Amino acid sequence: MGSWKNPILLISGIGISYLGNWIYLIALNISILNLTGSAAAVAGLYIIRPIAVLITNFWSGSVIDRVNKRKLMISIDIVRGVLVFFIPFIGSLWTIYLILLMINMVGSFFGPSSSVYITKLVPSENRKRFNSIMSMTNSGAFLIGPAIAGFLIMYFDTDICMIINAITFFVCGFFIYLLPNVDDKVNKAQEPIHWKTLLNDWNEVRKFSMQAKFFISVYILFQVAMLIGFALDSQEVTFIKQHLALSDRDYGLIVSITGIGALAGAFASAMVAKKIQLRLYLGAGMFLTSIGYILFYSSFNFLTATLAFVFLGFFMAFANAGYATFFQNNVPIHIMGRFGSIADMVQGTIQIGFTLILGFFAEWFSLQLVCIIFGIIGAILATALFITTMLPSKAKNFEEDVTAATG
Numbered sequence: 001m002g003s004w005k006n007p008i009l010l011i012s013g014i015g016i017s018y019l020g021n022w023i024y025l026i027a028l029n030i031s032i033l034n035l036t037g038s039a040a041a042v043a044g045l046y047i048i049r050p051i052a053v054l055i056t057n058f059w060s061g062s063v064i065d066r067v068n069k070r071k072l073m074i075s076i077d078i079v080r081g082v083l084v085f086f087i088p089f090i091g092s093l094w095t096i097y098l099i100l101l102m103i104n105m106v107g108s109f110f111g112p113s114s115s116v117y118i119t120k121l122v123p124s125e126n127r128k129r130f131n132s133i134m135s136m137t138n139s140g141a142f143l144i145g146p147a148i149a150g151f152l153i154m155y156f157d158t159d160i161c162m163i164i165n166a167i168t169f170f171v172c173g174f175f176i177y178l179l180p181n182v183d184d185k186v187n188k189a190q191e192p193i194h195w196k197t198l199l200n201d202w203n204e205v206r207k208f209s210m211q212a213k214f215f216i217s218v219y220i221l222f223q224v225a226m227l228i229g230f231a232l233d234s235q236e237v238t239f240i241k242q243h244l245a246l247s248d249r250d251y252g253l254i255v256s257i258t259g260i261g262a263l264a265g266a267f268a269s270a271m272v273a274k275k276i277q278l279r280l281y282l283g284a285g286m287f288l289t290s291i292g293y294i295l296f297y298s299s300f301n302f303l304t305a306t307l308a309f310v311f312l313g314f315f316m317a318f319a320n321a322g323y324a325t326f327f328q329n330n331v332p333i334h335i336m337g338r339f340g341s342i343a344d345m346v347q348g349t350i351q352i353g354f355t356l357i358l359g360f361f362a363e364w365f366s367l368q369l370v371c372i373i374f375g376i377i378g379a380i381l382a383t384a385l386f387i388t389t390m391l392p393s394k395a396k397n398f399e400e401d402v403t404a405a406t407g
Contacts, residue, residue, distance in 0.1 A: 006179055007122050007130050013175025014114070015137035017077070020168025022145025024084065027153060027161030034158070036093055048097065050348050052104030057345035060109050062201045064337030069117040070181055076110045077173030085166035088159035112340035119328040119336065120182035128281065129273035131324040135317050136266030143259040201338050208335060214397055215330045218282070221385035222323055223347060225286055228378035229316075231354035232293050232371055235362060239297060243368055246302055254306050261310030265317030273321075278329075279398040281322025283382075283389035288315035290379040297371040330397065 032042050064072065083103050090096050122130045152161050209216050240251050269281065292312025299305040331339050361370045389398070 004126070007126070009175055009179055010118070010121065011130070011133055011137055013172040014134070015141060016168045016175070017172035018138050018141035019145050019148075020165035022141050023149040023152070023161045024165035026146050026149035027158040027165075028087075030153060031088075031158040031162075032093070032096070035091070035096075041093055044097065045100065048100050049104045050352060052101055053108055053345055053348045056105045056108045057341040057348075059198055061112060061205075061338030061341030062198055064109060064113050064116065064341065065201075065334060068181065069113045069120075069183055069337075070176060070179060072113050073110060073117065073176050074173045076106055076113070077169045077176070079106050081166045081169030081173070084162055084169065088162045108341070108344070111344065112337045115324075115328065115340055116333060116336045117182060119333055121179070124329055127328050128278060128321060128325045129270050131321040131328075132266055132270035132273055132317070134324075135320050136263060136270060139259055139263040139266050139313075139317070143256065143263060201335075202342070204335055205339050205342055208332065208339065212330065214394055215326075218326065218385065218388060218397075219343075221381055221388065222282065222286055222319075223343075224350070225290055225378045225381040225385060226319070226323075227347060227351050227354055228374055228381070229289065229293055230351050231358045232297070232374055232378075234355045235358060235367060235371055236296075238362075239367060239371065240305065244299070244301065244305060246305075250302055254302070254309055257306050258309040258313045262313035262317055265314035266321070268314070269318045269321050277398065278322055278325055279389040279395075281318045282326055282398075283322075283386035285315050285317075285319030285322050287379070287382040287386045289319050290375065290382040292316070294372060294375040294379060297368055297375055326398065329399075 028045065029042055032045060035041075080103050083099050083106075087096060087099060090099070118127070118130065149161050152164070237251060240246050240254065246254075289312055292308055292315060295308035296305060296312060299308050327340075328336075358370065358374055388394070
């Protein structure tokens with residue numbers, strides 16, 4: 001259990017931050033709607049993060065790989081906490097948008113930084129279970145956060161939710177402060193980051209991608225299948241309310257039960273982490289997740305939609321834990337920040353494209369037909385992924401008792 005002391009501390013800190021984020025997200029939507037009375041203003045919240053990613057991610061990885069990850073993560077939490085704290089005191093929509101852009105720009109450093117830190121902190125044989133527990137924490141926050149937000153908004157106001165979220169960032173930063181330094185040598189011989197540095201960094205990522213062809217093939221198949229799923233997520237409300245003719249209450253209930261399914265899946269994946277191979281988490285998990293999307297958009301009433309979503313959420317937990325572990329075990333630590341940042345930027349762009357294409361076709365044809373076709377495409381890609389991961393000759397790529405390359 002001693003080897004889990006620090007990982008549990010990290011999970012606790014990030015988990016508290018997840019909880020605060022869900023409380024804040026619900027409150028922010030209501031706050032903007034109350035401030036402006038405009039649905040378009042609320043919709044504007046959802047394009048801020050992609051814009052922030054496009055602004056920062058082509059250079060943020062170069063910074064991440066050259067600084068102390070623990071100190072960077074602490075700084076990110078402090079800055080986000082301060083910025084969120086000021087939102088309740090601002091009455092201008094555009095000023096709030098600007099602060100949210102800054103929060104998301106700073107936050108875009110956290111994911112890739114934490115991925116590198118986790119890889120160094122958690123022994124390779126424990127990463128699959130760690131990632132499953134992290135997924136369980138996120139699912140728990142997804143279930144509890146909106147409920148807490150609803151209670152706070154009912155008896156107080158949205159401002160208290162913002163302040164609580166700011167506090168959770170500070171708490172997360174404090175927990176990370178208690179963790180050990182895992183890359184003390186990073187700060188030695190720092191070089192200024194300019195265009196030549198960025199070009200060299202991108203070239204290093206390109207060279208890795210050319211050399212690690214199996215990793216990249218698995219990565220692409222997984223990400224495209226998952227991004228199709230994310231695009232399908234954008235139509236779930238429309239499908240539930242218009243095609244199934246269910247109420248807002250029914251939609252909220254389906255989402256809540258889905259969260260329980262995801263939580264159960266994450267718990268199960270953590271429990272069997274030592275018994276089931278990583279490639280089954282990744283390949284079978286993604287395949288069954290894709291089947292879940294097809295089942296959902298083939299549903300015809302509340303019960304079938306709910307069962308399909310629970311099925312989807314359960315196996316997505318396995319897929320996400322498998323992917324995170326595969327990524328940590330195969331990407332060299334010294335370029336992990338750069339690879340993760342560039343990958344996030346590309347994924348964000350592709351996701352926007354898939355979502356727009358799906359929305360366009362849904363306007364011209366039957367929403368259910370278009371979503372099922374997209375789901376089938378995702379399932380075909382997931383099948384190719386499953387077959388690829390199960391090739392006997394590639395078993396060594398899924399070994400879990402090796403440390404990620406340090407380059």
